[in-house]
Amino acid sequence: MGWLDKLLGGETTARPAAGLASAQRQLHGSDPATSAEIDAAFYRWLAAARPPRATQQVEARILDELARLAASPVAGAALVPRIPEIIPQLMRTLRADDMNAAELSRQLSADTVLVAEVYREANRPAYLPRYHSGPPVNSIQSAIMLLGQNGMRMLLARVAFRPIVSMQNGVLARRTAPVIWRQSEKSALAASLLAPGLRANAFEAYLAGLMENVGLVVAFRLIDGICGDAALPWSDSFIATLFAQSRLLSARIAALWEFPDSVSEAIEGAGRDDAGALAGALALGDRLAKLRMLVDGAEYGADDPFVTEGLGEAALAVFEKLGDEEE
Numbered sequence: 001m002g003w004l005d006k007l008l009g010g011e012t013t014a015r016p017a018a019g020l021a022s023a024q025r026q027l028h029g030s031d032p033a034t035s036a037e038i039d040a041a042f043y044r045w046l047a048a049a050r051p052p053r054a055t056q057q058v059e060a061r062i063l064d065e066l067a068r069l070a071a072s073p074v075a076g077a078a079l080v081p082r083i084p085e086i087i088p089q090l091m092r093t094l095r096a097d098d099m100n101a102a103e104l105s106r107q108l109s110a111d112t113v114l115v116a117e118v119y120r121e122a123n124r125p126a127y128l129p130r131y132h133s134g135p136p137v138n139s140i141q142s143a144i145m146l147l148g149q150n151g152m153r154m155l156l157a158r159v160a161f162r163p164i165v166s167m168q169n170g171v172l173a174r175r176t177a178p179v180i181w182r183q184s185e186k187s188a189l190a191a192s193l194l195a196p197g198l199r200a201n202a203f204e205a206y207l208a209g210l211m212e213n214v215g216l217v218v219a220f221r222l223i224d225g226i227c228g229d230a231a232l233p234w235s236d237s238f239i240a241t242l243f244a245q246s247r248l249l250s251a252r253i254a255a256l257w258e259f260p261d262s263v264s265e266a267i268e269g270a271g272r273d274d275a276g277a278l279a280g281a282l283a284l285g286d287r288l289a290k291l292r293m294l295v296d297g298a299e300y301g302a303d304d305p306f307v308t309e310g311l312g313e314a315a316l317a318v319f320e321k322l323g324d325e326e327e
Contacts, residue, residue, distance in 0.1 A: 032310025035287065039243045040236055041306075042183075042290040045299050046176050047223075053234040054227060062233060065222050066245045070215070073252035079218045080253070090114075094153045104152070105141045115140060117159050122146045153203050154192075157210055158185065170224030172232075177217055183293050184213045186322045191285030193318050200277040207259060208266045208282045209289075215249030216242075288315060292322040 069076035093104050108114050122143035123136045137143045144152060188209025195205035219242055223232065233239075251268035255261070262278055269279035270286065291307045294300050300307050302323075311319065 033306050035283070036236070036240045036243075037306075038287060038290050040239045041294055041299065043239045043242070044234070045294060045297055046179055047172070047220075047232055052231045054231045056235075058226065058231075059233045059235060059238040062219075062222050062226055063238065063241050063245065065226070066215075066219055066242065066249065069218060069222075070245050070249040070252060073249065073256050076215065076218050076249045077253045077256055079221055080214055090156050094149060094156070101141050101144045104144055108140060108144075114156070114159060117155060118143045118147070118152075121151070121155050150203070154188075154206060157188070157207055170221060171229075172224040172227075173217070173221045176220045179293070180213050180216055180220075183289050184210050186289035186292055187212065187282070187286045189285075190288045190318050190322060191281045193321070194284055194315075195278070195281040197314065198277040198281050200281050201262070204260060204262050204266070204278060205281045205285065208254075208263045208270075208278065209285055211254045211259065211263060212247065212250050212267050212270065212282065212286060214253055215246035215251075218249060219246045284315065285318075288319045288322060292319060296323065 069079075090104065090107055093100065093107060108118065118140060119137065137146060147155065188206045191205035191209040192202040195202040227233070233242075247267055247270065251264045254264040254267060266276070266278040266282050269275045270283040272279070275283060288311075291300075295302050295304075295307060302308075307319075308316065
């Protein structure tokens with residue numbers, strides 16, 4: 001069995017590489033919810049949009065502005081806080097196969113917020129029962145060694161993106177940004193878990209999951225500014241275009257922020273049927289995370305066919321794990 005068989009639980013004979021959606025259909029002979037249907041359900045739950053609905057003219061105005069930002073990512077990036085300058089430096093240190101804890105602790109010492117986050121993470125029960133029975137960890141170098149390379153990578157990625165959520169204007173943007181962030185964290189985790197089975201880089205999948213929805217945060221700021229307290233956009237065509245343009249903007253902001261090319265390419269390609277391995281992990285991770293949010297938000301039952309159709313044992317196991325994660 002190939003990697004997609006193992007992920008989705010189906011059986012198949014050898015075939016040329018195919019995009020995630022078509023491969024699911026070929027493997028299972030079923031009709032799972034499309035990405036567009038999941039995006040529509042997620043958007044309507046997220047926005048809590050109810051009739052009356054915005055006019056086509058208002059929808060077109062929002063999409064035109066989002067397309068303008070995607071064509072000029074510097075302007076789009078200006079609507080979200082840039083990640084701290086120290087983060088890329090730390091990431092480069094962490095990408096080395098032989099992580100140097102002393103060098104990393106020296107770099108970290110320049111940012112007291114990051115130091116506090118590292119101490120807090122290292123003293124969480126998830127780490128201490130397995131590795132530590134004495135007093136709390138109080139040395140930055142010990143904390144780094146306790147968390148390990150992968151733990152430090154994911155911690156820094158989360159810290160880097162937090163300001164994007166906390167510094168939003170407008171009622172709708174302030175309400176939706178934290179929810180988008182929770183979905184992004186779940187998507188990042190799911191993509192990183194799925195990546196090894198697709199022979200993709202797990203950390204790049206994690207970064208792509210966190211970065212994928214930056215454009216969506218910008219989109220909700222646009223909706224806020226144009227609609228205010230008035231009726232919100234609702235149509236299927238608007239939502240499909242909104243998510244496509246938001247992904248494109250996210251990919252271009254990722255490139256502007258000097259993320260690895262593979263990350264920005266995966267974000268841009270995740271909506272395509274001919275996606276590569278990293279984009280495939282991101283697409284499936286994003287799907288599972290949105291479905292998990294909808295189930296946890298009581299929009300669907302965990303055994304609803306809308307949720308489960310087309311997912312094999314491995315994908316369902318990741319879906320269950322996302323429900324176990326602390327919010």
